[in-house]
Amino acid sequence: MRTVFIIAKREFRLFFVSPAxxxxxxxxFLILGGIxxxxxxxxxxxxxxxxxxxxxxxxxxxxxxxxxxxxxxRLLADEQRMGTIELLLTSPVRIWELVVGKWLGATxxxxxxxxxxxxxxxxxxxxxxxxxxxxVLIAAYLGLVFMISAMLAIxxxxxxxxNNPIPAFFITLTxxxxxxxxxxxxxxxxxxxxxxxxxxxxxxxxDNLYRxxxxxxxxxxxxxxxxxxxxLGTQVLESRxxx
Amino acid sequence: MIKVEGLTKFYGDFPAIQDxxxxxxxxxILGFLGPNxxxxxxxxxxxxxxxxxxxxxxxxxxxxxxxxxxxxRRRIGYLPETVPxxxxxxxxxYLEYMGSLRKVDNLDKRIDAVIDEVNLGDRERSYIGNLxxxxxxxxGLAQALIHQPEVLILDEPTIxxxxxxxxxxxxxxxxxxxxxxxxxxxxxxxxxxxxxxRVIIINKGRMVAEDTPExxxxxxxxxxxxxxxxxxxxxxxxxxxxxxxxxMDVIAGDSEGExxxxxxxxxxxxxxxxxxxxxxxxxxxxxxxxxxxxxxIFLQLTQSEDKDEGEE
Numbered sequence: 001m002r003t004v005f006i007i008a009k010r011e012f013r014l015f016f017v018s019p020a021x022x023x024x025x026x027x028x029f030l031i032l033g034g035i036x037x038x039x040x041x042x043x044x045x046x047x048x049x050x051x052x053x054x055x056x057x058x059x060x061x062x063x064x065x066x067x068x069x070x071x072x073x074r075l076l077a078d079e080q081r082m083g084t085i086e087l088l089l090t091s092p093v094r095i096w097e098l099v100v101g102k103w104l105g106a107t108x109x110x111x112x113x114x115x116x117x118x119x120x121x122x123x124x125x126x127x128x129x130x131x132x133x134x135x136v137l138i139a140a141y142l143g144l145v146f147m148i149s150a151m152l153a154i155x156x157x158x159x160x161x162x163n164n165p166i167p168a169f170f171i172t173l174t175x176x177x178x179x180x181x182x183x184x185x186x187x188x189x190x191x192x193x194x195x196x197x198x199x200x201x202x203x204x205x206x207d208n209l210y211r212x213x214x215x216x217x218x219x220x221x222x223x224x225x226x227x228x229x230x231x232l233g234t235q236v237l238e239s240r241x242x243x
Numbered sequence: 244m245i246k247v248e249g250l251t252k253f254y255g256d257f258p259a260i261q262d263x264x265x266x267x268x269x270x271x272i273l274g275f276l277g278p279n280x281x282x283x284x285x286x287x288x289x290x291x292x293x294x295x296x297x298x299x300x301x302x303x304x305x306x307x308x309x310x311x312x313x314x315x316r317r318r319i320g321y322l323p324e325t326v327p328x329x330x331x332x333x334x335x336x337y338l339e340y341m342g343s344l345r346k347v348d349n350l351d352k353r354i355d356a357v358i359d360e361v362n363l364g365d366r367e368r369s370y371i372g373n374l375x376x377x378x379x380x381x382x383g384l385a386q387a388l389i390h391q392p393e394v395l396i397l398d399e400p401t402i403x404x405x406x407x408x409x410x411x412x413x414x415x416x417x418x419x420x421x422x423x424x425x426x427x428x429x430x431x432x433x434x435x436x437x438x439x440x441r442v443i444i445i446n447k448g449r450m451v452a453e454d455t456p457e458x459x460x461x462x463x464x465x466x467x468x469x470x471x472x473x474x475x476x477x478x479x480x481x482x483x484x485x486x487x488x489x490x491m492d493v494i495a496g497d498s499e500g501e502x503x504x505x506x507x508x509x510x511x512x513x514x515x516x517x518x519x520x521x522x523x524x525x526x527x528x529x530x531x532x533x534x535x536x537x538x539x540i541f542l543q544l545t546q547s548e549d550k551d552e553g554e555e
Contacts, residue, residue: 006343017331083327087386090291090321091344092313241294 003093004101011075011105020074024067025113028060035059036120040127053121053137054210057144060117061205064148065180069172071110072155073165075102076233080163080240089241099233103156110148114141136212143209146222147201151176153229160233176201244269244394244424245290250299252285252448259285260448263299267441269393272420274439274456275428276541282448283428284324287398290426291321304393317345320387324398324428326379330372334363334382337371338389345390353389361385361415377408384415395425401434413438432541444541469504469513470496472529473520477502483523487515500528 015021039055076099079085088098118141125131158172159165183200197203204222208215245267252259260282267273277283288294290301292312301308304318329337335354342350358367361381366374371382380400387395400416401409416425417438429435435442436456444452444459452459473480477495480502484493491506506512513530520527 002346003344006340010340014331082329083323083325084329085327086288086293086323087321087327087341088344090293090316090319091341092316092346093344094313 003097004104007093007098007101008104008108011102012108014105015071015109018074020070021109024070028063028067028113029116031063032056032060032117032120036123040124053124053132053134054140055124056117056120057140057210061144061147064144064151065176066173068110068148068151068155069158069169069176071106072152072159072172073169074159075106075156076159076237077162077165077168081165085237089237095237096230096234099156099160099230099237102159103153103230103233106152106156107149110152111145114144114148133212139212139214140210142214143205143218146209146219147205150201150222150225150229153226153233154179157229157233157236160236244271244304245273245426246300246302247290248300250286250289250301251297252282252289252294253297258448260289260445263445263448263450265443265450265453267424267426269424270421271441272416272425272427272439274435274442275426275445276430276432276435276442277428277445278430281430281445283430283445284398285448286445287321287323287396287426287428291319291396292316293321317390318392319394319396320390320392322383322387322395322397322400324402326383328371328379328382330370333368333370334358334374334385335367337382338385341386342389347390353391357385357388360388362411377404380404380408380412384412388419393423395419395423397425397427399428399430401429401431409434468533469506469516470501470529470531470533471504471516471520471527472496472498472501474526474528475500480520480525483519483525484516487512487519489515 036056076085079088085098089095121132121137125134154175155168155172158175159168161171162168179199179201182196183202198221204218208218245265247266248264250263251261263282263286265273275283275286285294289296290303290308292308292315295309303315306314306318308315329340332340335358338354338357339350342353347353354367358364361384363378363381363385366378369378371379374382380403384397384400387397397416401412404412413434416427419425420438420440427435427439439456441453441455442459443450471480471484475483477499480500481493481495484491484502484504489506489512491504491512494503495501496503504512504516513532517527517530
């Protein structure tokens with residue numbers, strides 16, 4: 001595991017010199033800040049909306065849909081484009097350690113961003129009396145942690161398929177949108193709807209976790225997506241060596 | 244230290260290398276010589292554990308490169324043809340990263356030592372993105388040496404360097420070769436001649452010769468060449484020498500009255516030649532032997548291979 005952490009640490013630090021990572025962070029905080037200000041200034045003060053720590057979470061989830069492909073697009077594609085993967089794979093590094101290390105570094109960075117967004121619920125909590133329901137907030141954030149991890153793992157897998165970050169971005173985004181909208185098909189009845197509902201990124205989050213209900217099935221869903229994606233990423237890199 | 248047997252690699256249907264077999268001893272600098280697209284980089288990559296062969300086996304320091312890949316990778320230092328580096332990192336940060344991946348003990352001290360070894364002392368905090376090609380090559384060499392490997396695999400280590408840098412890198416490799424086995428690929432013949440203890444020549448993925456540069460010169464080229472210049476016309480001189488009973492090839496030289504002679508190995512015909520020319524009433528202006536260069540051997544081997552293939 002030491003190798004995983006060495007790779008993750010480098011990846012995490014790289015985000016602080018990466019223009020793409022800064023752009024993503026600025027986009028997240030500008031949009032969330034704007035939404036938060038409007039909610040507080042016009043909604044909460046006028047009594048039109050109830051104090052709720054989750055008022056930034058819904059927009060955050062939508063932003064993440066676009067932000068995570070931008071974060072993951074270069075993870076493995078850049079290593080392949082620059083040829084640095086040749087040195088990594090001729091040093092005593094296993095392919096899975098490389099893939100997991102890259103994913104972990106990106107997850108660390110996104111968790112940092114997620115941690116900073118915690119400031120909004122704190123502000124609401126201090127502005128209102130008796131404050132907000134922190135149980136619901138914790139469940140919603142826990143769900144975000146799992147969901148972001150899965151999104152980043154999917155992005156890492158897609159990044160392993162390309163030598164160029166741009167196609168990696170668009171394919172990841174397309175796949176995310178598919179997992180997003182497939183939830184809409186789950187509103188009917190029948191096996192197909194049930195499958196669609198079970199595959200949906202949105203349903204697993206909004207049906208329980210967002211409402212404060214921690215259902216093991218939802219966490220298992222995100223964990224399965226994470227593990228399968230990282231496994232596929234490892235297999236892709238392994239297969240490239242044999243070509 | 245390196246044992247390669249029947250190594251073959253196909254890219255689809257195209258055979259990049261076929262049935263390569265060779266060994267390298269501890270402390271030996273083995274040159275891998277061949278024209279572009281001969282299969283040098285493919286061989287280097289397989290030996291470094293980056294890609295598997297289609298068939299054949301490679302053992303490095305007693306470990307199989309396919310079955311015990313991690314053990315092999317712990318023992319080798321590898322410099323690819325195009326040195327891939329992270330431009331956003333400083334030299335120090337980069338070596339720290341590569342050293343940590345290789346679990347080097349006392350890493351800080353080791354980085355200092357290797358930076359001195361490759362002569363990067365005053366640039367250790369410079370960003371890699373700002374370095375010249377020569378300096379990048381040295382950083383690549385430093386990462387290959389950071390863990391003090393038993394085997395160094397260097398793919399065209401002097402490509403793209405200026406003449407002064409080439410001399411520096413060659414001297415560095417010669418120094419390193421005293422303690423470890425080095426496998427070095429190059430298409431520069433003088434480089435192989437200068438720094439390698441033994442040379443393997445490959446062409447179109449097949450080995451065409453293997454020996455020390457000196458033995459290749461004497462065995463493959465056969466005889467030494469003799470240059471003779473006399474006070475006569477070239478044609479007349481050629482005819483005169485051809486009347487001698489000894490078997491030899493005589494061709495006209497670069498200037499009037501000059502001929503080049505290739506005789507069978509082990510036969511020194513210089514006294515006979517001198518007598519023949521003087522007996523014919525000519526003045527002998529020059530008589531000297533010249534060794535055949537590795538370049539000529541290389542062309543002879545690779546061209547005869549191409550010719551054989553054409554005939555088939």
